[in-house]
Every structure is written in C-alpha cells, then in structure tokens.
Amino acid sequence: MTSTADAPAPATDPSAVLAAAATAPFGTVFGEVMSVARADASGWSEPALEPLTSFSLHPGTHALHYGSSCFEGLKAHRTVDGGIRPFRADKHAARLQQSCDRLLLPVPPIELTTRLIEMAVEANAAVTPPAPGSLYLRPTMLGTDVTIGAAAHPSHTAILYVLACPVGHYLPPRPLTIVVETEVPRTTPQFGVVKTGANYAMALGRxxxxxxxxxxxxxxxxxxxxxxxxxxxxxxxxxxxLLVTPELTDSFLHGVTRDSLLQVARSLGWTVEERTVTVDECIEWSARPGAEIGLMGTAAVIAQVGTLVVDDRRLTLSAPDDGRLVELRRTLGEIQTGARPFTFA
Ligand SMILES: Cc1ncc(COP(=O)(O)O)c(C=O)c1O
Incomplete structure (x- = not known):
C-alpha cells in the first residue's frame, strides 16, 4: 500500500495556500495532493497518492454522458492533542457505498475509502486550517467505461479519488433566508439517498x-x-x-451531521422526535417565542434560519447568539476537535 512518505511534494508554500483559502469561496482552493484508486474487472487497485493536476478522460466516458458519478463530503479537524481527524469517515464511506450501489457502480470497500481519506489528510496536513476552519474532503467516483452506447448499462470501471480543500464558512455566518418550495421535490425517490450531481442540478433552478x-x-x-x-x-x-426533524425516508439524503446531532441531543437528555414535519408546523414554529429552525450538514455545520419565505410571506424566526442551535453547534465542534469525548453509535 502506498505510504504518505511517497507523497508528491506540493509546489506551493502551505502558508500561501492557507492565506488564499482564508478569503476564497468555499471549495476553490485545493491541497496539491490527491489519493486515488481505480476499479476494473480485476478489482480495486492499491490506493496511491498523485499530484493534483488536470487528468484526461476520454470524451466518451460513461460518467460524462450517463451520470455514473457520485461523491461524499466530510471534514478533517485539527484536534486539541495536535492531530488531524476526519469526522466519521466510516459513515461517509458507507453512504458512498450506498450511492455506488444505486448507480450500479463498482462499490468501494469501506476500508479502501477510509484509507484514501486518511492518505489525503496526511498528505495535505500542512494546509489544514485551525478550528473553526477545517480540511474539506471530497471522495469522488466516476464511471470510466468509454462508451456512448451504454445508456442502459452501468460502467464496470471507475476511478475513486479524494480531493482536499482548506475551508472556512460555507454558508454566510448570519441567520439565513430560506424559501419554502411546495410544488417540486428536491429530487426523485430513486435518488433521494444518493449523493450524485444530478440531484444538485435538479434543485439549482429553484x-x-x-x-x-x-x-x-x-x-x-x-x-x-x-x-x-x-x-x-x-x-x-x-x-x-425538544428537537424535531423529518424521519428518514428515501426522499432526502441521510446526513451524517443529522445523525451526529441527534445522538448528541439524546446524550444531553433532550427529547428527539423523528417524524413528519409539515410547512404548517414550520409556520407555527416561527411564531413560537424562542423556537428555532436550523440546517444541518457537513459544510453548513448548523446554520440558523432567520427568515422563512412561504408564498411570498416573510416569517421571522428567533436566531439568538446563545440559543439551542448555537449550543449544539458548539458541542459538535468540541467533539470534532477532541475537546469533548463522545463515542458515536
Ligand atoms: C442534499 C444534502 N442533504 C443533506 C446533507 C447533509 O449531509 P451531511 O451531514 O452528511 O453532510 C448534504 C450535505 O452533504 C446534502 O448535500
């Protein structure tokens, strides 16, 4: 197995990369090393480190035509004991398996994905910012069969690579304005739990x-x-x-942050309800003094919603600096940096 001792030497001074990342939009500054494995009929190759450069794909590559691609997004955090730790990499690797399975792509073993993540973290350690910044990791799968005649066939070959980006905020650090869309779903029932580009393209127009x-x-x-x-x-x-969130269905992505926060809230003795949540309930929630609505995700962490736009009505929510969502966010941050011990189920 390739060790990080064989890592290609980054060309740019890490402090210049960190300085660029501090002001650039999320996900636009990259660590200069990526980890890679390839799948073909004989199975998966050994994971390797490669310099992050443009690579060539045949213009007839399956992923470019038939959407045989999926990805993950997780973060590695600098810890209080001087290490750098990817947050719940095994859980993300399992979700990548689920995405690959639904897209009929070669399914990478959990240990392969977590190894690729570890290698990308080690190789890009010097460009990992301190908290609240982190190293965002993007395991990416592409179906690489060269064919434009396989719309009804899966790709049997694939590449899996992990990109690393030093990042700070994804969403602006202020209460968010969210428009409620009641006509169209985010994606199709077949793809709700799949982290694939088509889902994001589908949501983009709205x-x-x-x-x-x-x-x-x-x-x-x-x-x-x-x-x-x-x-x-x-x-x-x-x-x-009281914490309420929609119960898991095939209609949306099962977030690792969601799972983590539910476990944290339960450990703090909160009441956690996973059930159907309606727009009417959100409207009613916005009128309750002290009640908050938030967004949970790896990139978003926990963001407060300040305004809900429902049918052109703007409803204002309480988004206090010292409220329950801020408390949850702080607790999760302490767990991610190792300041607070916590074992996830
Ligand atoms: C559509 C969608 N839903 C939910 C999430 C939250 O998932 P996680 O907490 O695993 O990042 C994400 C982020 O990846 C997402 O893209």
Whole structure:
C-alpha cells in the first residue's frame, strides 16, 4: 500500500495556500495532493497518492454522458492533542457505498475509502486550517467505461479519488433566508439517498429563482407541504429541550451531521422526535417565542434560519447568539476537535 512518505511534494508554500483559502469561496482552493484508486474487472487497485493536476478522460466516458458519478463530503479537524481527524469517515464511506450501489457502480470497500481519506489528510496536513476552519474532503467516483452506447448499462470501471480543500464558512455566518418550495421535490425517490450531481442540478433552478426573487440563501423543498430538506442540508427544529426533524425516508439524503446531532441531543437528555414535519408546523414554529429552525450538514455545520419565505410571506424566526442551535453547534465542534469525548453509535 502506498505510504504518505511517497507523497508528491506540493509546489506551493502551505502558508500561501492557507492565506488564499482564508478569503476564497468555499471549495476553490485545493491541497496539491490527491489519493486515488481505480476499479476494473480485476478489482480495486492499491490506493496511491498523485499530484493534483488536470487528468484526461476520454470524451466518451460513461460518467460524462450517463451520470455514473457520485461523491461524499466530510471534514478533517485539527484536534486539541495536535492531530488531524476526519469526522466519521466510516459513515461517509458507507453512504458512498450506498450511492455506488444505486448507480450500479463498482462499490468501494469501506476500508479502501477510509484509507484514501486518511492518505489525503496526511498528505495535505500542512494546509489544514485551525478550528473553526477545517480540511474539506471530497471522495469522488466516476464511471470510466468509454462508451456512448451504454445508456442502459452501468460502467464496470471507475476511478475513486479524494480531493482536499482548506475551508472556512460555507454558508454566510448570519441567520439565513430560506424559501419554502411546495410544488417540486428536491429530487426523485430513486435518488433521494444518493449523493450524485444530478440531484444538485435538479434543485439549482429553484435555488437560483429564490436568490433572484427573494435574495434567499437556500430553498427548503417541501412538496405537498411535507418537509424534505434544503438543497444541501437537512432541517431541524428546536424549542427548549425538544428537537424535531423529518424521519428518514428515501426522499432526502441521510446526513451524517443529522445523525451526529441527534445522538448528541439524546446524550444531553433532550427529547428527539423523528417524524413528519409539515410547512404548517414550520409556520407555527416561527411564531413560537424562542423556537428555532436550523440546517444541518457537513459544510453548513448548523446554520440558523432567520427568515422563512412561504408564498411570498416573510416569517421571522428567533436566531439568538446563545440559543439551542448555537449550543449544539458548539458541542459538535468540541467533539470534532477532541475537546469533548463522545463515542458515536
Ligand atoms: C442534499 C444534502 N442533504 C443533506 C446533507 C447533509 O449531509 P451531511 O451531514 O452528511 O453532510 C448534504 C450535505 O452533504 C446534502 O448535500
């Protein structure tokens, strides 16, 4: 197995990469080493480190035509004992397996994905910012069969690589404006739990319209008045020690942050309800003093919703600096940096 001792030497001074990442948009500054494995009829290759450069793909590559691609997104955090630790890499590797399975792509073993993640972290350690920054990791799968005649056939070959980006905030650090969309779902039932590009493309039109018409940050998809999720995060409602979130269905991505926060909230003695959440309930929630609505995701962490736009009505929510969502966010941060011991189930 390739060790990080064989890592290609980055060309750029790490401090210059970190300085660039501090002001650049999320996900646009990259660590200069990626980890890679390839699958063909004989199975998976040994994981290897390669310099991050443009690579060539045949223009007839399956992923470019038939959407045989999926990805993950997780973060590695600098820890209080001087290490760098990817957060719940095994859980993300399992979700990648599920995505690959649904797309009929070669399914990477959990140990392969977690090894690739570890290698990318080690090789890009010097460009990992301190908390609240982190190293965002993007395991990416592409179906690489060269064929434009296989719309009804899966790709049997694939590449899996892990990109690393030093990052800070993904969403602006202020209460968000969210437009509630009750006509269309975020994606199809077949792909709700799949982290694949088509889902994001499908949501984009509504998100773009919400930005233009309402200066919104995101869209909450709630077809028929039943809340699913936003374009890139799960939804949570909190009021005192009560936490409510939609129960897991095939209609939305099962977030690792969601799972983590539910476990943390339960450990703190909160009441956690996983059940159907309606738009009417969100409207009612916005009128309750002290009740908060938030978004949960790796990139978003836990973001507070300040305004819900429902049918052109703007509803204001309480988003206090010292509220329950901020407390949850702080607790999760302490767990991620090792300041607070916690074992996830
Ligand atoms: C559509 C969607 N839903 C939910 C999430 C939250 O998932 P996680 O907490 O695993 O990042 C994400 C982020 O990856 C997402 O893109």
């Amino acid at each position: 998100i773009d319209r919400a930005r233009r018409e309402h200066e919104a940050d995101q869209v909450l998809f709630a077809p028929g008045g039943i809340v699913q999720e936003t374009g890139a995060a799960n939804v949570v409602l909190v009021d005192g020690d």
